Amino acid sequence: MKITFVKKILANGEPCAKCADVEARLRTGNYLSRIDETQVADERDPESDGMRTAARLGVERAPFFVVENDGGEVVYTVFFKFLREVLEAPVSNSAEASEILRDNPDLDLI
Amino acid sequence: MTAQRISQNDSHGVSSHGVDSHGRADEQAEEQSIAVSLDASPQQVLEDALSSFDADKIAISFSGAEDIVLVDMAVKLGFKPRVFCLDTGRLHAETYQFLERVRKHYDLALEILSPNGDDVAELVAEKGLFSFYEDGHNECCSVRKIAPLRNHLGKLDAWITGQREDQSPTRSDLPQDQIDKAFSSDDHTLMKFNPLARWTSSQVWAYIRQESVPYNPLHDRGFVSIGCEPCTRAIGPGEHERAGRWWWEEATAKECGLHAQNVTPLIPASGG
Numbered sequence: 490m491k492i493t494f495v496k497k498i499l500a501n502g503e504p505c506a507k508c509a510d511v512e513a514r515l516r517t518g519n520y521l522s523r524i525d526e527t528q529v530a531d532e533r534d535p536e537s538d539g540m541r542t543a544a545r546l547g548v549e550r551a552p553f554f555v556v557e558n559d560g561g562e563v564v565y566t567v568f569f570k571f572l573r574e575v576l577e578a579p580v581s582n583s584a585e586a587s588e589i590l591r592d593n594p595d596l597d598l599i
Numbered sequence: 600m601t602a603q604r605i606s607q608n609d610s611h612g613v614s615s616h617g618v619d620s621h622g623r624a625d626e627q628a629e630e631q632s633i634a635v636s637l638d639a640s641p642q643q644v645l646e647d648a649l650s651s652f653d654a655d656k657i658a659i660s661f662s663g664a665e666d667i668v669l670v671d672m673a674v675k676l677g678f679k680p681r682v683f684c685l686d687t688g689r690l691h692a693e694t695y696q697f698l699e700r701v702r703k704h705y706d707l708a709l710e711i712l713s714p715n716g717d718d719v720a721e722l723v724a725e726k727g728l729f730s731f732y733e734d735g736h737n738e739c740c741s742v743r744k745i746a747p748l749r750n751h752l753g754k755l756d757a758w759i760t761g762q763r764e765d766q767s768p769t770r771s772d773l774p775q776d777q778i779d780k781a782f783s784s785d786d787h788t789l790m791k792f793n794p795l796a797r798w799t800s801s802q803v804w805a806y807i808r809q810e811s812v813p814y815n816p817l818h819d820r821g822f823v824s825i826g827c828e829p830c831t832r833a834i835g836p837g838e839h840e841r842a843g844r845w846w847w848e849e850a851t852a853k854e855c856g857l858h859a860q861n862v863t864p865l866i867p868a869s870g871g
Contacts, residue, residue, distance in 0.1 A: 583718045586745035590737055593781040597740050598766060599660060
């Protein structure tokens with residue numbers, strides 16, 4: 490199994506906040522060693538590794554993970570799903586809810 | 600019929616029918632008229648939604664604010680819908696009183712959803728009762744609203760919201776019906792209906808006045824968008840309703856879409 494982590498650099502050159510948060514969670518959970526490759530999707534450079542991977546796989550959001558296994562590729566755009574299913578890490582309901590809200594900001598007005 | 604309309608709305612309009620780049624006025628006009636006809640009235644969307652699912656598998660989400668019109672419309676269409684409300688534990692006293700008034704007025708078994716007590720206790724023990732003023736509302740909303748909402752939606756096949764396009768920039772292309780990707784899973788598809796998507800706040804309030812619909816008294820005190828008490832305030836004339844919620848937070852970029860710069864995008868432009 491090969492795991493690729495794709496994180497984003499914004500058009501203004503700053504790192505994407507969620508990507509930084511995800512990376513910090515991977516670090517504090519001691520999961521960074523399970524990541525085989527980290528690619529940067531630089532919005533200023535369509536030819537950057539991460540942008541090309543996103544284009545190839547039709548992914549429109551970052552961060553995301555690509556898991557290669559037995560010749561196939563599975564894309565995870567939901568971090569906690571990746572954490573639970575691939576890294577088999579414990580995930581709390583509130584942590585998953587937090588990611589849902591972050592990815593769907595219009596839900597806060599529900 | 601509903602399934603057909605769903606697919607049309609999901610595409611956000613009408614396909615080009617092969618019109619060349621110079622365009623022809625008659626075909627453009629035809630497309631425009633078709634596009635307009637695709638926007639059903641709130642009542643039509645409600646009726647289709649409530650008729651298309653088992654009564655115990657679809658529910659209206661009611662916030663205790665002007666989305667009361669959905670409940671009123673559904674009842675006047677002859678339905679006795681499931682209606683649920685997220686009780687975060689931090690709502691205004693006026694909102695709780697209004698919920699009770701709605702329950703009695705429409706003779707509804709209003710379902711009050713509460714957050715997980717252990718999760719709330721953990722959040723409060725760690726960060727206190729007003730952490731959202733310091734590090735944003737995401738964490739508190741996640742515990743008090745999103746987690747119980749997600750749990751409840753896991754038991755439904757469809758839900759109906761009062762979301763409107765004019766409520767915030769992130770809702771500018773809100774469809775009237777859609778597959779709810781936020782809460783669907785690999786083995787459970789959830790539909791979401793937004794009957795009021797095309798209505799403005801003025802239209803909602805015209806309906807409330809015309810139909811003598813009961814409403815939350817906070818609206819008479821300048822509250823436009825109503826949520827939890829600590830995170831809601833009255834706004835002034837001309838202010839966007841979003842200004843009445845989480846006003847201390849900067850309107851920072853929340854989105855995670857990928858936006859290629861310059862040249863031809865490698866990523867489709869629909870990246871949010």
